Amino acid sequence: MNTPAGTHTPRSVLRALRHHLTTPSEDDTPLLGNHRRRWVRRLPYLVAVILQIALIPAGIATLVGFYDMALPVAGALTVAQTTPLLLAITRPLAAWWISAATLVTTGAITARHPQAMGSWPWTAPMIIAYVVLMLALALRESRATLLSAWVATVLLTALTTTLGLPHSGDGTTVLLIALSGAVLLLGWTVRDRAEARRLLTEQEHISEVERDRRTLLEERARIARELHDVVAHHMSVIAVQAASAPYRMPDVPAEAAEEFTAIAGTARESLAEMRRLLGVLRSEGSGGEKAPQPGVGQLAQLVETVGRAGVPAELTVEPGVADRVPQAVGLSAYRIVQEALANVVRHAPGARTWVSLATDGPVLLVTVVNSPPPERTESLEASVEGTGQGLVGMRERVRLVDGRLDTGPLPDGGFKVAAALPLDHLDTPRERTA
Template identity: 40%
Template sequence: MGRAIGDGTTGVAAAVRPRVARLSGSQWADIVVVFVTAVLFTIAWPTLQVTHHVPAGVQPVIAGIAALPLILIRANPALGWAISAAGALVIPIVYERTDDYDFPWQVVHVMVLMAMLLAVSMRSPLPVVAVAWVSTALLFLANAPGQDGRGWAFGLTALVAFGLLIRWLVLSRRQLAQQEEVAEVERARRAILEERARIARDLHDVVAHHMSLVVVQAQSAPYRLGGLSDEAKAEFDSIGATAREALNEIRGMLGVLRSDGHLPEHAPMPGLGRIDELVEGSRRAGMTVTVERGPLAALPETAELALYRIAQESLSNAARHAPGAAVHLRLSGDAAVTELRVANDAGGSVAVAAGATPDVVSGHGIIGMRDRALSVGGTLTAGPRPGGGFEVCARIPSVPGAMVAEPVVGSA
C-alpha cells in the first residue's frame, strides 16, 4: 500500500511539474501577491479584537479592508491605495481602540497602506503620486498619537522618494535599452548597406565595365573597320543602342544598391510605357515584332514592372531560340485582369520558343517569369502553340492585392 501511495504522489508531481515550469515571471508574481494577501488577512482577522472594539460579525469585513487592498498592488495600485486610505480614515472614527492599544490602525493595515503608497509612487502618474503622498502624510499627522505623526510623515516622504527613485531608474534603463536596440538596428542597417555597396562595386566591375566596352567597340567599329556596308553600320549602331540601354538600366540598379535603403521606392522602374522602346530595340536587333494593344486599366507599379520584365525575357528568348521567326506581342485587359501574350511563329533555324526550347522550358527563364507573375498575384503559362511555335501568357490582376485563378489547362 505504501508503494501505491508513493507511486500516486510521484504521478501527481510529474503531472504538476510541467505546468509549474510553464508559469511566467508575471504569473509567479501574482501568485506571491495572492499568497501574501491571504496570510495578512489571516493575521488581521484574529488580532483585530486585540486592537479595536469591533463586533464579531463585522471583524472579517474590517480585516478585509485592512489586508485585501494589497491584492491590487500589481493590477491597480492607485485604487488599492484609495481603498486602504479610506479604511484608515473611517476605522478610527467608527471603532474605539482597546485600552492597551493606542495606535489608530492595526499593524497589518499600516503595512498594506505603506506598500500601496510605494507601488503608487513607482507606477502611477505623478499627479496621483502627489495626492497619495500628501493625503497619507496628513492622515498620519492627524491620527498618530502624540508627536509620532511628524515622524510618520517624514518616513512616508522618504518612502515616496525611494519609490520615485526606483521608478526613474527603471525608466532610464528602459530608455537605455531602447537606445541600444536602435543602435543595434542602425549597425545592422549599415552592415547591409556596406554589403550592398560591395555588391554594387562587384557588379560594376564585372558587368558595367564590359558593357561599356561593348558600347565603345560598337561605336568605333565603323571607323576601325574599312569597307563596311550600310547594313553592317546599322547593325553596329543597333548593337551600341541596345548596349547603352542595358548599361543605363544596370547603372540605375547599381544606384539603388548604393542608396541608403530609403530611396528604392522612388527609383524609376520600367513599366508598360516603355514596351514600345523594348519592341523597338528588338526590331533593331533584326527581329520581326508586331504589337497589338487592347484597352488597359491603370496598374500598380509592381504589376507594370512584372509585365515589362516578362515581355523583355520573352522577346530575348525568342531572339535566342527562334531566330528569324515572327514574334507577336499582345497586351490587353479590363478592370480585373491584364493579359500579356508573347508568341513566335514556327520558323527560323529553330522551330520553337518565345519562352524557350523544349529542353529548357523548365529552366530559369520560365521559372523567373512565373515567379514575377506570382509575386503580384498573377499566373504565367508557357508552352508550344498548336500550329507551331511557342507562346508565353501572363495574367496579372489589375487591382492591388487581388489574385488571378490558376488556369485549368495550358500551363507548362
C-alpha cells in the first residue's frame, strides 16, 4: 500500500531523527573560537573543567549514597556523564550521543538498586550536565538537529522510566524534558541574535566600502569635468591661432596655410568630441559647473569667505606663484585648500587656520594648518560650501598631477594638510593673448 505524499509515518519520522542526529555541523571551530579576545576563547574550556570538578564528586556521592551503588560503577557512570562537557566544545552532537546513552544506562542500573532516598531516575548532577550539554548543542547545530535532540530526549526518558518498572518516575523526568527544551530555545535565540548582529556588521562594512567607492567615483567625475574645461581652453586657443594664422601672417606659403587649416579643423573636432563626453559626465541643470574654474588667484576670496563664517584664516602666497602655476595644478591647489578649510569648519569650528602657497624648485607646496578648536563652539558646516569629499577628494586631486599628500593631527590638537604639486606637469602655464 502506497503512502500518500506529504504524510509522515513512524518510520519516516525515525529516519528523519536518525539523519539529523547523525549529521553534525560542518563547522569545527570551538565554541567562541572566533572571538577576538583570547580569554573569551578559553572560557568554554574553563567552564567545562569547573563543572567536572564540581559534578564528578557530587555525582559519585549521589549514586553511592542514594542507591548503594558500588564506587567503581558510580565513578564510571559519573565520568561518562560529565566528560562529554569537554567534547561538546568542538563536537557537541557526538557529546550528546554519549550523554544520552549514559542517561539511559544509569537509569536502567539504578532501577535495579534499592532507592534509599532522593529522586529517580535522574539525579541533580545528571540533569545539570545534560542541560549544559544541550546549551552547547544549541549554539552549534541546526534547528532541525535541536528539535530532533529534544524529541529524542522525550523518547529516551520514556524508555528509561519503562525500563525502571516497577519504579515510577517522579518530577525529575518532566524537569529534564522542560529544562532541555528551554535551554535549546534559549541557545538558538542567542545564536540567532549573534548571527543577525554579524550580518548587520558585515552589511555596514559593505555599505561603508560602497560609500567610499561612490565618493571616489564622484570625485573622479568632478575632476574629469574640470579637466575638460582646462583642456578645452587650450584647444580653443590652438584652434583660434591656427585659423587666424594665415590672416595675421600674409606671407605664409599655401602649404603652410593648408596645414594651419587642418590643425584648426582637428582642434574643433577634438572640442566636439570632448563636449559629447562631457554630456555623459555633467548632468543637466549643473549650470554652476560651467563657470570658469577657480585657481590660485581665487584663494584670497575663499579665505575671506571662510573668515566671514567664523573661522579666522590667514593666507600667505609667495610672490610670483600665480604666474608660474599651470591651470590644472592651480585648480587642484584651490580644491585642496577648499576641502581643507571645509574640514576645519566641520570638525574644528572657530579654530585659527593658516594657508600658505610657496614653491620649492619645480614643486608647489600647499599647506593648511589649523589650531585646536576653542571650547563650546557650534558647527558651522552649513555656512561654507565644500566639496563634501574629504581626504578622498584631496588624494584624487594630488594623484591627478602626480603629487604627494601628507595629512594628520598635530601634537597640540590641531590638524595639518600638506600637498606637494609638481609645476612641470603635462599642463603648461596660461597662454597670454598676443
